[in-house]
Amino acid sequence: MQVSVFMDVEDPINDLADDAARDVAEVFTKSGVRGSFCLTGEKCRTLLARGRQDVLDAYLPHCLGLHTNTHSYHPTTMELLADCNYEEGCQRALATETKGFDAFVAAFEKKPSFWGGAGNTWSCEIPWALSQLGIEAYSYALTATSETGVHKFNGCVALPQAISIGEDQWAAGYDLAETVLDYAAHFVGPWLGIFVGHPTRFRYQQFWDYGFANGVTPPTPQLADEQDEAVYQASLERLGSFLSDLKTQFKVVGVDEFLEQELAFREPTLQEREFFREQTAANLRSAKGWPIHRPDLDIENIVAKTLALEDTMRVLRTDS
Ligand SMILES: [Zn+2]
Numbered sequence: 001m002q003v004s005v006f007m008d009v010e011d012p013i014n015d016l017a018d019d020a021a022r023d024v025a026e027v028f029t030k031s032g033v034r035g036s037f038c039l040t041g042e043k044c045r046t047l048l049a050r051g052r053q054d055v056l057d058a059y060l061p062h063c064l065g066l067h068t069n070t071h072s073y074h075p076t077t078m079e080l081l082a083d084c085n086y087e088e089g090c091q092r093a094l095a096t097e098t099k100g101f102d103a104f105v106a107a108f109e110k111k112p113s114f115w116g117g118a119g120n121t122w123s124c125e126i127p128w129a130l131s132q133l134g135i136e137a138y139s140y141a142l143t144a145t146s147e148t149g150v151h152k153f154n155g156c157v158a159l160p161q162a163i164s165i166g167e168d169q170w171a172a173g174y175d176l177a178e179t180v181l182d183y184a185a186h187f188v189g190p191w192l193g194i195f196v197g198h199p200t201r202f203r204y205q206q207f208w209d210y211g212f213a214n215g216v217t218p219p220t221p222q223l224a225d226e227q228d229e230a231v232y233q234a235s236l237e238r239l240g241s242f243l244s245d246l247k248t249q250f251k252v253v254g255v256d257e258f259l260e261q262e263l264a265f266r267e268p269t270l271q272e273r274e275f276f277r278e279q280t281a282a283n284l285r286s287a288k289g290w291p292i293h294r295p296d297l298d299i300e301n302i303v304a305k306t307l308a309l310e311d312t313m314r315v316l317r318t319d320s
Contacts, residue, residue: 017208025058043067067115097133122142159193215292
């Protein structure tokens with residue numbers, strides 16, 4: 001089994017977020033683990049504008065993905081794509097993600113290896129747009145063919161997130177990290193994705209985007225409260241211990257290394273099709289509840305557009 005470890009790097013507002021992004025990347029590098037990091041287009045632009053080449057350099061050894069163009073800025077992915085037909089949605093998705101793609105390439109001089117939804121916000125036009133941009137996979141997949149299975153949907157490889165450790169849990173102690181290691185030891189499948197948080201939430205007590213909740217765009221930046229320095233350092237240390245422990249037990253790879261292998265896909269079974277219809281619809285409806293979304297957001301059109309693409313779904317062969 002192979003394991004990939006994900007983090008999201010997305011805070012363009014708070015002063016210490018850039019340093020935190022660098023600190024966390026260095027924890028991975030020192031542990032000898034290649035992380036899979038999702039960076040927003042806006043984060044790439046602000047790092048470039050602030051001359052933070054040190055932060056960009058810290059990420060170069062790792063697998064890097066695009067985390068939407070502007071994450072929580074309105075309209076989010078679902079807000080943008082809820083009210084249009086599929087063809088119009090494809091053009092909208094391509095237009096916005098091209099901006100993120102260009103910022104990412106300007107920052108790292110290479111294209112993103114994958115794409116991860118912001119707050120899991122997503123619609124079925126995204127994989128079409130990613131194919132146009134030469135990005136072959138999306139993580140945090142809301143599409144599903146089994147509890148944890150890698151699959152293909154609308155031309156892209158879809159990587160589900162099985163398990164996560166939140167920042168407050170890193171701050172509290174190592175217990176959950178041990179639980180996750182135990183979960184991984186009993187996991188059956190070729191690939192497991194583990195999410196371990198956001199550098200900015202290690203450094204601050206709130207998410208950077210709380211001011212964007214309920215569809216609101218704050219007129220001035222709403223800053224977060226700094227985390228206690230000792231708590232921050234302890235969280236980084238625990239993350240480092242987790243990565244070291246993980247590395248001794250599993251083959252930890254970047255998403256790009258997983259994708260480089262000859263992945264073979266097959267037609268889904270009838271049960272997998274049924275699972276897809278039920279679970280994907282449930283996952284989309286759950287993602288609608290992201291606090292950032294406008295309260296009156298209706299995503300049933302996204303559910304319908306997504307389920308209409310059922311025939312594009314393929315399942316990773318595990319016998320090859
Ligand atoms: Zn995010």
